[in-house]
Amino acid sequence: MKYIILIPVLLIVFSSAFAQKKFTISGTISDKSTGETLIGATVRIKELPQSGVATNSYGFYSISAPQGLYTLLVTYVGYETVVRPDSLSQNHTVNFAISQQNALNEVVISSNRPNNNQIVSPQMGLEKLNMSQINNVPVLMGEKDILKTISLLPGIKSATEGNTGFYVRGGASDQNLILLDEATVYNASHLLGFFSTFNSDAIKDVSIYKGGMPAEYGGRLSSVLDIKMNNGNSKDFTVQGGLGLISSRIKFEGPMGDKGSFMVSGRRTYLDLLLKGSKDTTLSNSTLNFYDLNAKFNYRFNDKNAIYISGYFGNDNLGIQDRFGSNWGNTTTTLRYNHIFSNRLFSNTSVIYSNYGYTMENFSTQNNFKSTSQITDLNLKQDFQYSLSDSHSLKFGINVLHHTIAPGNITANGTSNTNNKDVEKRYGFENATYFSDTWKASPKLTVEYGLRLSNMILLGPGTFNTYDTNGNTISSNSYGSGSLVKNYLNLEPRFSASYQLSEASSVKASFNRNTQNIHLLNNSTTSTPTALYVMSDNNIKPEIADQMSVGWFKNFKDNAFEFSAELYYKNLQNQIDYRDGAQLNANQDVASQLTYGSGRAYGLELFLKKKYGRFNGWIGYTLSKTERQFDSINNGDYFPASQDRTHDLSVVGIYKINKRWSFSSTFIYATGNAVSYPTGKYAVNGITTFSYSERNGYRLPANNRLDIAFTLEGKEHKKYHSSWNFGLYNVYGHKNPYTITFQESETKMGTTEALQTSIFPTPIPSITWNFKF
Template structure:
């Protein structure tokens, strides 16, 4: 009897092993917006009631390979759109393109376990933040100008620069350590108006994502963050426009189809063009002329232009062409001195991309990229006799030509593979001086250019080995070649999430990053005078290693207020090596003697050091619903150390900030009224300020400070007042920064268009936040003698704003 049972068991097992596994088929397609046919990035595509799913890529494409089924139910959901479900039979490969309808409804449309987007607890990626552009447009802004970068400054782990500045400092890194990408093109200077506004026009932007750590292998070249922005593709259905008129600038965006009355299956495409210009020059010029009684004429303006076109030649071949062009210009003419001065900077980018779908599992994109950043100072001085003219022109910049190829491969729902390569030819122009004296027929034209090649190849895989694990692992190999130096460096990346229970997971990540370009800055606030330079044989590449650990929680049930909330808590430690800074007293902009500045190697003026940063970040975020917004808190420490600065001792850099809090709330009171508010608080910046002041005079060859011999300095004159900055760098802590902004929008739908009036107040309770400090003499009074005191200067009191926005 036992033998018979064993024989039957063996035969049944043999039959089971002999059977072929069930056939598998692939369902793939594109997810677009129903109204405009705009491709949607990051749409969640999943099997309801399971953890099986994927998300659409940058071009709206998705792919899932599943066992054959007579009836397969797929759900599609995305923040700000109504979720939908589709039922298909999967007995052969299927192409399923889906349209999502814009809406703010949280209720699901016959979809189980409804999610608005991929749950943060299920994603392998950590230290990543994305903010819907529709939400950005509702947040009150300085002078009414919506700004992507200023919204990112409100996120934990991101420190802002000085009052009103768009500079971004992420987890202890400097402004040069942020990789800012617009449609694959690097933007080197993202500021207008000396940093008070960014170059990104929100009307032209489709998505923005900030990555602070656990970087996927496809990104490289910076240490601290990636800010990945994508422009809108353009409306494929009809001509659409939107714009606005504000206090300092106006903007207009037009988009529409490239082909009219297209039939199903015909090639199609769309275009977008968006422009913005300030009119500060028109408003300020008469005021300056009146106040100086015609002795001074000055002005400033900026403009930017975004353009994009795309065309589908076939279901498997699509082409995108996009570009950005922007410029800032300041000019002044002094009639009394017969002098002219000008300051200008600008970016230009261009990206040509070709998508090719090899099959339902294999998606590829080829990009040709151009990026150019230029900065210029010009000065002309004419003698009163008009016989002698002195002119100076100083230029600097960086120009890139890049080739990039990426492949997305979806073999199974458990694996999403990305491989690719990128190569960039950089041309740096850190010094270009034109000096001319017409009176003596003398002219000097010196230009320094540095050509380098930077490349990288990568592979990464998002792996789901079980329902509890999500892992993203990858390796990037970076290569850099300059005339006297070649560097090849591996960059391993690993991040993962383990599900403790539904909607709750623990995450960890590690990333090693290398950076081959550097930004030389005297101020640390990202002014256009800062210079980009490459690594050399003397200046090594910057490198960072970062580890992070945290938890992620999704709230999918409960009241409307609670449902849709996500909570992330992360702790991190980051070490940085070979970071560079100017030596004490050094500057590359020696305008008084530009020819000698050109003859010096910039490496002689810098020193290399190391840094480290660690802290905890908490973010409670809600992206959609009648009430949305976020609350963020950061507790962090950052220190730098250079052998030739601060006596070789560690010090806190300017933007080390112990505590940082941001509260952002948006409430749709009705379909016609939207209320919004922002409150921020931050520990004051670490600064080096004078600790005393002395009167100097000359005694023979010695310079005397209040009677004590000092160091001879030729530029000191008898009786000069000298500030003493002490021996410790950044030993002074500025007062805390905080402010409250409030805004209200009034919407109205007309017959052919929609208009919005917005009223906002920046710094509602008139907090005089410090912009800089200076020692000044206080005159004597009847009771006190003349004394010296440290004065705080602020730039923005209460700033009201009004703007008119429209859509048609």
């Protein structure tokens, strides 16, 4: 790892020795009314058209040029452009506080700069959403939801109707890295997947990388969903929130002295309170609720030093009278320290804690037991950003991550016939170091290249078995505390490039390799809180994905419209599936229940987006194929993965009717998921048993749905603002299939019937009152 770190150090030394004498302007860009730093705001020198740079996750920028008189231009979508003359004769700091535009006749739905950033940037497969956009998209029960909104983008597919799980370019749901202020969120769902864990009031920025991932990200194969929380209003104390049909939320934020700010946001559902009024005693004595709390505090000591502390705490409780109970939740804490060494060198040091766990209890007198599972991470990151010159921008750093996994213990109580099962904990380090350089090779060509070195170390104590291809034990070894069990080292090259064909169009290409050492074992087609996480070990190898993509990008109508067409091909190694009849939970020998293979995914993504005006929105379409291959499944032949969908179409429209009323709508159409249907049946002791042939050889019926919403803004007041949102989910009541099961007909002996289950077979209305003062 030390050799990768030496690369940027040597580049810095040689550039200092031989580069033309230049000076640097650096600083931060923030919102004038709130003090919130702006991510992705652009600073460029008018006299040097190729000089543009974007602010990082903390609003910091750095731009260099030879000595001279220049004009600085600062732009950010939805904000007024700032023009400032500057005499550059020495390194100096310039901070900008910019104001939002008073544009009541339009809804801006992109956080990219209002010029040709999509054309110039070498980054592929990146989609950015701002909260104004997310808050305008109609969703189930009126709960504004990040995960449901990103599933409307090309290449990203929702798991099932109403579920927050998602698949990216043929990957499985656990192959997405979800970060909240750099902390990993392992289960991003509430109420068994109907809502996500992310309260939109607390979120500032959302970016999802589908391909061409920068070298600073790693640990998952398919995507990175990077979510940043609000820092808090450093100018005024404010309170905002909303009251909905099933949940309410509230947020407090304000300054802490003259150098800091805070933000605290909470949300809770009250479905359980509604159940209390039911005449059915089973329902009235049941539990069904979730809560989450986001908090962030920051303090800027001076222009060069700042500290940030943020956290998320969320939990779900589900129980039916005296039958069973379940609760699960995430806890994350992030401590970050920013230091600016010079006008060119920016440092961020992070200490991150993440925990996910669940408890499930069965209260039956015959089978009373409790099952628990937990995964805990402690992470240390050091990242640097160095503006080497006006042509080179470097990023490099190191990451040390410790995992502790306690998989699925079962404790029996009372007269239970269930045996206690105490599965050994697993410990390991997942370390990485990386380097990347964004190089403006010419006025038309920009290249981003990098390398990530990842290292998985599995440690004792514990007993580790090795299994053959049939799941039989061939060896068993015991290791003491801290002893090395297995070590995997992988190089992950990253490359992407953009070549401008004109001011308004470009072609791009990228290649990246990713590895994954944390694996989700789940023999359900949907995300469940009781799914089991395991580390790579002597049986389970790191998953590897190589993705290649090419694309054409075009802006037109003065950058009001953006169009892109991307082709991708992904090759997957060491994929994991479960054997028929596998027992995954509370199983010390869980690796014996698994089988290993490969996969491939390829497709075309088309995306047309209108960013400005009274009417805007987007159309996204994906044509794709996703397959898996296992020697022990489907006779060793390739078969469609469960998430394989040939066609996926989404249409989103937002229209500003007048000063107070706006209308939004979404329409989706998607090929049904691949499923396995029975091809025959036979009777055993009078019980009908179905037999299956090929894996995923059939399809569920296609999904389609129309959702609409109206927003009424309250009358203008100096001290407060309110709005009403009225929504209708599944307008025409289409019965989208959730599952199809087969059973013997009760009316026609010897006849098998297919039974389709739809979760939302009728339109679902919603109403939410939002307020801020």
